[in-house]
Amino acid sequence: METIKHTGISPFLNDSSYVVYRNVKDYGAKGDGIADDTAAIQSAIDGTVAPAKSLKPALIYFPSGTYRITSTLKMYIFTQLVGNPLDMPVIKADKSFTGLYLLDGFPAPVNSTIVTTIVFYMQLRNFVFDTTAVDPRSTVACINWATAQAVTLSNNHLVMPVGSMHQGIAMNGTNGGGGGSATYMGILKITGGNIGITLNNQQYALRDVEFTNVRTGLFINHIFTASLQGMVFNNCSFGVNNTVSSPKSSVGSVVMIDSSAKSVGALFVAEHKETADGSVVLENISIDDVGTAILSHTGESVLPGSKKQTTIASYILGTLYKTEITGAYSETSEVIKRSSALLDRTGKYFTRDRPQYEHIPSSLFSSVRDFGCIGDGHTDCTKALNKALAANAYRKVTYLPAGTYIVTDTIHVPVGSRIVGEVWSTIMASGKNFADESNPRVMFQMGTPGTRGLIEVSDILFDVAEVLPGAILVENNVSGPDQGSVGLWDSHFKVGGTENSKVEVQCPSYPPTGTYNVTSCKAAFMFLHLQPESSTYIESSWGWTVNRDLDGLTGSTNGTSQAIAVGRGMLVESKKSTWLVGTAFEHCTLFQYQFVNAQNVYVLMAQTETVYWQPSPPAPAPFTVNPKYYDPDFSNCDGTSVQCYMGWSLRVIGGSGFAFYGLGFWQFFNGLGGCPGAYCQDNILSIEENPKHMAIYNLGTHTVKNMVTVDGEAKVTSAQNAGGWGGLIAAYLPFAL
Numbered sequence: 001m002e003t004i005k006h007t008g009i010s011p012f013l014n015d016s017s018y019v020v021y022r023n024v025k026d027y028g029a030k031g032d033g034i035a036d037d038t039a040a041i042q043s044a045i046d047g048t049v050a051p052a053k054s055l056k057p058a059l060i061y062f063p064s065g066t067y068r069i070t071s072t073l074k075m076y077i078f079t080q081l082v083g084n085p086l087d088m089p090v091i092k093a094d095k096s097f098t099g100l101y102l103l104d105g106f107p108a109p110v111n112s113t114i115v116t117t118i119v120f121y122m123q124l125r126n127f128v129f130d131t132t133a134v135d136p137r138s139t140v141a142c143i144n145w146a147t148a149q150a151v152t153l154s155n156n157h158l159v160m161p162v163g164s165m166h167q168g169i170a171m172n173g174t175n176g177g178g179g180g181s182a183t184y185m186g187i188l189k190i191t192g193g194n195i196g197i198t199l200n201n202q203q204y205a206l207r208d209v210e211f212t213n214v215r216t217g218l219f220i221n222h223i224f225t226a227s228l229q230g231m232v233f234n235n236c237s238f239g240v241n242n243t244v245s246s247p248k249s250s251v252g253s254v255v256m257i258d259s260s261a262k263s264v265g266a267l268f269v270a271e272h273k274e275t276a277d278g279s280v281v282l283e284n285i286s287i288d289d290v291g292t293a294i295l296s297h298t299g300e301s302v303l304p305g306s307k308k309q310t311t312i313a314s315y316i317l318g319t320l321y322k323t324e325i326t327g328a329y330s331e332t333s334e335v336i337k338r339s340s341a342l343l344d345r346t347g348k349y350f351t352r353d354r355p356q357y358e359h360i361p362s363s364l365f366s367s368v369r370d371f372g373c374i375g376d377g378h379t380d381c382t383k384a385l386n387k388a389l390a391a392n393a394y395r396k397v398t399y400l401p402a403g404t405y406i407v408t409d410t411i412h413v414p415v416g417s418r419i420v421g422e423v424w425s426t427i428m429a430s431g432k433n434f435a436d437e438s439n440p441r442v443m444f445q446m447g448t449p450g451t452r453g454l455i456e457v458s459d460i461l462f463d464v465a466e467v468l469p470g471a472i473l474v475e476n477n478v479s480g481p482d483q484g485s486v487g488l489w490d491s492h493f494k495v496g497g498t499e500n501s502k503v504e505v506q507c508p509s510y511p512p513t514g515t516y517n518v519t520s521c522k523a524a525f526m527f528l529h530l531q532p533e534s535s536t537y538i539e540s541s542w543g544w545t546v547n548r549d550l551d552g553l554t555g556s557t558n559g560t561s562q563a564i565a566v567g568r569g570m571l572v573e574s575k576k577s578t579w580l581v582g583t584a585f586e587h588c589t590l591f592q593y594q595f596v597n598a599q600n601v602y603v604l605m606a607q608t609e610t611v612y613w614q615p616s617p618p619a620p621a622p623f624t625v626n627p628k629y630y631d632p633d634f635s636n637c638d639g640t641s642v643q644c645y646m647g648w649s650l651r652v653i654g655g656s657g658f659a660f661y662g663l664g665f666w667q668f669f670n671g672l673g674g675c676p677g678a679y680c681q682d683n684i685l686s687i688e689e690n691p692k693h694m695a696i697y698n699l700g701t702h703t704v705k706n707m708v709t710v711d712g713e714a715k716v717t718s719a720q721n722a723g724g725w726g727g728l729i730a731a732y733l734p735f736a737l
Contacts, residue, residue: 524567
């Protein structure tokens with residue numbers, strides 16, 4: 001990153017002087033541990049123009065060194081702060097440091113009207129944050145991270161004085177309130193301090209976080225569903241504290257798997273009540289010298305610890321469905337068999353860190369600019385991009401500098417491709433080839449059916465330039481020789497809300513009162529299709545049918561609401577293996593996630609929202625049911641309730657080997673005008689054709705009547721399972737055997 005030629009642009013900003021890539025040393029930062037680098041770093045983050053949304057992407061790079069700061073640094077939407085991963089730079093607070101956080105990821109200015117639920121598109125990776133020089137009585141936090149989707153916090157080390165009141169990661173929004181709608185953080189080391197991470201968000205997937213000499217590793221102030229994998233607690237008083245009692249729903253439900261604790265007083269402190277709130281699911285947890293595995297908020301031991309190393313194979317504390325009839329509040333140690341295709345050599349679920357190519361010299365990066373792709377948002381890049389990919393396969397990393405790359409036909413990604421963008425370089429479909437809903441066409445095709453090899457994609461955004469009802473944004477056909485050989489990291493899908501896109505202009509905005517015609521805005525057919533022979537690892541990925549034009553036609557801070565229709569979210573037919581870690585798909589007409597005869601699927605937290613304009617028109621409108629893609633026809637609806645004709649968050653049709661750890665399925669509106677009763681939607685999760693070996697843990701819903709339906713019949717209702725953000729169950733296991 002330090003030596004490659006940076007030619008990224010923001011094509012619709014109308015400012016040719018704008019600089020995307022900024023090395024903090026070019027702005028005066030010394031990194032010598034002596035100079036006060038605060039102003040220089042902030043100048044690099046701010047750039048030459050005031051930051052604002054996707055028109056002003058910024059990649060702020062920190063070479064190795066120690067950067068002394070005396071006050072809070074602020075970052076913004078569509079900004080990435082990246083350190084040298086080979087020798088991570090240190091952000092060190094001076095002993096005279098003033099401020100609540102070393103880095104505030106909640107956008108400036110202080111009086112911003114931006115809410116945490118639209119703090120999208122940010123990255124912070126490869127840093128050491130050090131507060132050891134600050135008064136140990138201070139409650140300073142290394143990072144404030146009150147964020148939402150398409151945000152990644154990864155590969156960072158937070159160092160605080162042992163025994164101090166310092167905090168690692170806080171999540172504080174406007175006026176100190178929490179919130180946000182985030183999906184993923186991981187690969188973190190947190191040492192010392194009072195609290196490692198304070199969760200204050202709607203949902204989260206955390207993986208591979210190590211807490212050492214922290215009083216409380218994870219403190220849950222507010223969460224509806226949290227999914228934790230690979231947590232390591234060493235010498236902590238408390239591992240996870242989940243006992244906030246006001247409001248009661250704030251403690252939600254937590255699942256923790258493939259984790260360990262050594263020399264810990266209490267691994268988990270829970271609100272042990274006969275209610276859905278405070279549910280705990282533990283699976284494959286190694287404990288050694290742990291006083292209590294689960295401690296109730298009243299101080300009673302719910303699950304004992306052990307002085308010697310032992311493993312908690314499985315434990316569920318909460319509402320459990322084992323048959324078609326609801327079970328009572330349960331405590332169980334029943335173990336569900338895992339699919340071997342999804343596991344690493346130790347028996348844990350396989351994960352793979354995002355490739356950063358830190359050991360590859362810049363000479364082995366090939367810019368698509370050299371093939372004629374200038375990314376100006378106007379020039380057709382189809383032939384040039386295909387040429388670049390063909391030339392680079394198994395030879396070089398294909399690099400897309402920041403920009404918008406228009407394509408008018410399928411981009412063919414051969415096996416052997418490694419593709420990396422810069423602040424979400426955008427590949428955008430355009431033209432008649434993607435316009436036919438009855439004959440959909442793939443924009444970004446990874447391999448051909450049955451091919452095997454490696455394909456890696458990171459920091460790419462997939463979008464459409466106009467209303468294209470036949471556009472399938474991405475399709476994968478490839479499986480690799482090894483687990484995780486084919487993957488997408490920090491790559492997202494978005495339709496709408498983009499400056500200069502005809503979707504922004506042609507698709508109607510809709511206020512709480514007024515009319516709109518979404519039929520004229522069938523903007524894309526599908527976000528992502530995983531074909532039967534594929535095997536795919538996906539981490540920190542968001543598919544978003546835009547409900548808010550963030551570029552802001554009206555100039556409003558939170559953007560203009562738009563009525564846009566995308567037919568389908570993610571369709572998975574893979575019979576090999578699929579890993580989804582910290583993903584979200586939202587606002588699609590027919591379904592957000594759909595698995596058809598799929599096999600070997602691992603999900604660590606999946607989040608959805610139903611599109612705001614439904615049920616007007618009622619699904620499947622404005623799209624036509626296409627049996628080739630197993631579209632739901634809503635024949636389960638009898639016509640008595642229009643709220644039955646709304647997009648599914650999850651459909652599982654046949655198949656085998658499913659492990660769902662954390663599902664947050666939210667619904668808020670019926671046409672932005674609120675809901676006529678207690679529920680905005682009748683059904684949200686459909687199980688059909690008797691899938692085998694399927695376990696669902698930690699399912700939460702919001703304003704949904706029926707939480708689970710089986711072959712069209714309601715099996716789990718919110719009324720029976722009030723908790724969390726509406727309905728909450730710890731486990732649904734009738735199909736587990």
